[in-house]
Amino acid sequence: MSILNAIQEKMDSLYLKERTLAEFLLAHPQQAAQMTITELAAQSGSSTATISRFCKTFHAHNFPDFKQKLATELVQQTSTSNQYQDIVAGNPLQDIVAAITTNHLRSLTDTTQVLDLNQLRLAIDALHNAARVDLYGSATSGIVAQDFFHKLIRIGKAAAAFSDPHLQLTSASSLTSKDVAIGISYSGETPETIHALRCAAEQGATTLSITRFGINTLADMSTIRLFTSSAEVGMRRGDMASRMAQLHVVDILFIGLVSEHFEQYVPRLERSFQTVKQYKTGKEERKT
Numbered sequence: 001m002s003i004l005n006a007i008q009e010k011m012d013s014l015y016l017k018e019r020t021l022a023e024f025l026l027a028h029p030q031q032a033a034q035m036t037i038t039e040l041a042a043q044s045g046s047s048t049a050t051i052s053r054f055c056k057t058f059h060a061h062n063f064p065d066f067k068q069k070l071a072t073e074l075v076q077q078t079s080t081s082n083q084y085q086d087i088v089a090g091n092p093l094q095d096i097v098a099a100i101t102t103n104h105l106r107s108l109t110d111t112t113q114v115l116d117l118n119q120l121r122l123a124i125d126a127l128h129n130a131a132r133v134d135l136y137g138s139a140t141s142g143i144v145a146q147d148f149f150h151k152l153i154r155i156g157k158a159a160a161a162f163s164d165p166h167l168q169l170t171s172a173s174s175l176t177s178k179d180v181a182i183g184i185s186y187s188g189e190t191p192e193t194i195h196a197l198r199c200a201a202e203q204g205a206t207t208l209s210i211t212r213f214g215i216n217t218l219a220d221m222s223t224i225r226l227f228t229s230s231a232e233v234g235m236r237r238g239d240m241a242s243r244m245a246q247l248h249v250v251d252i253l254f255i256g257l258v259s260e261h262f263e264q265y266v267p268r269l270e271r272s273f274q275t276v277k278q279y280k281t282g283k284e285e286r287k288t
Helices: 003-009 016-027 037-044 048-057 063-077 093-114 117-129 139-154 165-172 191-202 240-260 262-287
Strands: 133-137 159-162 180-184 206-212 224-228
Touching: 003 016, 003 063, 016 037, 016 048, 037 048, 048 063, 063 093, 093 224, 093 240, 117 206, 117 224, 117 240, 133 139, 133 165, 133 191, 139 159, 139 180, 139 240, 139 262, 159 165, 165 191, 180 191, 191 206, 206 240, 224 240, 240 262
Parallel strands: 133 159, 133 180, 180 206, 206 224
Antiparallel strands: none
């Protein structure tokens, strides 16, 4: 799950009243999903103001929005065949194939659930209007940044992806209010990515983060926040499901951008495809 998992992970950083509320939600999620805000306040020993603040902390617009997301998660939880599978020593190959497939499908489903369409709209608009797009990410997130870079240059967007922390800062320092900087980090706590996005924000650039759902530094400091599933257990050691979730968000952004501005971007896609095809064919003919 996403919301309850995020609450569990951030329990120690919550205020006392919020922690009391969190403990009740973790212990009685089914009941909480059926309560009014007044009933939840009475049952959990908190207040309606605390509940409203708590919901916004975990990226819900209000309590009804929080309840809807919680109820959706609880329904999905009942499907035991769709749970994350851990690495097991000596597993038969067919079981490994099934486990990885299950993990990826679950990651995509969970990520779709926590995506905010309003934030997606802001992200697509910002990318379309950007004079330049910087992408920052380290390790696996750096690979995702490269993937998005490859997509953006195919439609003629001025873009660059950086994994080196010095280059991230160097590029970020030259951005302007016309530009967009995207920080990608599963944890949302990668220091180098945080520093680069903060530097970009100081130059006036629009900042966009792609992180796991929950409270994290990178999301908190971003203009636009997009989230992926935070329910990866065991397989997290290989960055497998998290990578798929990040690529899922990147693909949604790219297709949304191209679809929305079809007449502008599709000809560029076609031209880039035909150009690469022409030169590849030319090289092959020269070899023969």
